[in-house]
Amino acid sequence: MALEHAILVSLQEKSGTGYELARRFDKSIGYFWAASHQQIYRTLKRMVDLGWVDVQAVTQQGRPDKKVYRVGAAGRAELRRWLAEEDEPAPLRNDLAVKVRGASMGDVDKVMEQVARHRDRHAERLDVYLAIEKRDFPDPSNLSGQRLHQYLVLRAGIRSEQGSLEWCDEVLAAMRKDCERTPGDE
Amino acid sequence: MALEHAILVSLQEKSGTGYELARRFDKSIGYFWAASHQQIYRTLKRMVDLGWVDVQAVTQQGRPDKKVYRVGAAGRAELRRWLAEEDEPAPLRNDLAVKVRGASMGDVDKVMEQVARHRDRHAERLDVYLAIEKRDFPDPSNLSGQRLHQYLVLRAGIRSEQGSLEWCDEVLAAMRKDCERTPGDE
């Protein structure tokens, strides 16, 4: 339900083609809202039908033709409507937690390996986000408006990865201690 | 992708009907893996077809007949296989972050209201989780095996809600400060 709106936000920041949007969703915006190019093309078509965005075909030499999308008046209105809309936090979906909960129904060591792998992935992502923070927002106390909002979203990513990382460490520590205590199995 | 496995974990802890499973998914397991009764009935049917679970029809007096589901040998094997399987952390999907990112394209105050609402929801959930922690795991350092794993999953919920709550507070503080600095608009 929010891919349309994520696209509106991104297109409002800067107009572009489906392909460009797909690349933005591989970075920046995509760090907190993932979308594949198939989804994006499909959704853009629907948004044109709804009148939220306008398309302009651009012929190019040496490159395939492209379609540039721009947010129209109806799209801006819809975006304003959605921004003010009340909604509830999405329920959690944490499959690693399901694995931890079921660990003793299988090979506990293998589950710990999965936790360790996730731990490393979160650490990698955290490094990426911290590097972006350092590079793009060296002085966060002076930000305002759109730049501030971009920074705050990055902060969500940083906090989220940090939290996941710390939880993985807590799990690994507790499960290792439990293994030592019950050497065979129990 | 993982609803089957969440059901296997839950049924392995204790056999039961689709209805009972739906109620478990409203609490405990459902705190980190949501599922509606429609999804559960549909998935149980598929799992019977796959031979992962066995059904036993039970006729009752004064109540509708029910079907009790039990994990079979193939289900246990599948669960072990899945527990050892490598997978990547699911990409984030944070629609509140999308709203914050787009805040200046609409009514900033309304977006702040949404952040404040989410903040309160997260605080409520955190209270629930902390109460469960106090009640069910008063002495966490002595846990082992399945009880330990249940506790660790609850910890994931606590950390997640705490993290979301703190981020909401950070956003509200920064956006309030920004409003004071730029009284009209900018």
Add this chain to the structure above:
DNA sequence: CGACTCATGTAACGAGTTACATGATTGC
């Protein structure tokens, strides 16, 4: 008498994933 619990489902739809398909240009 109305609301709630127990207990099961179907149907339609929307959203996301995976695989397939095409085709020119640029750089190694």
Add this chain to the structure above:
DNA sequence: GCAATCATGTAACTCGTTACATGAGTCG
């Protein structure tokens, strides 16, 4: 010659949400 980048899509499928449907028993 091969891989990558630019640029667009279709098709089939799974997963999740919403709405609808039924029906007995219990509690206030």
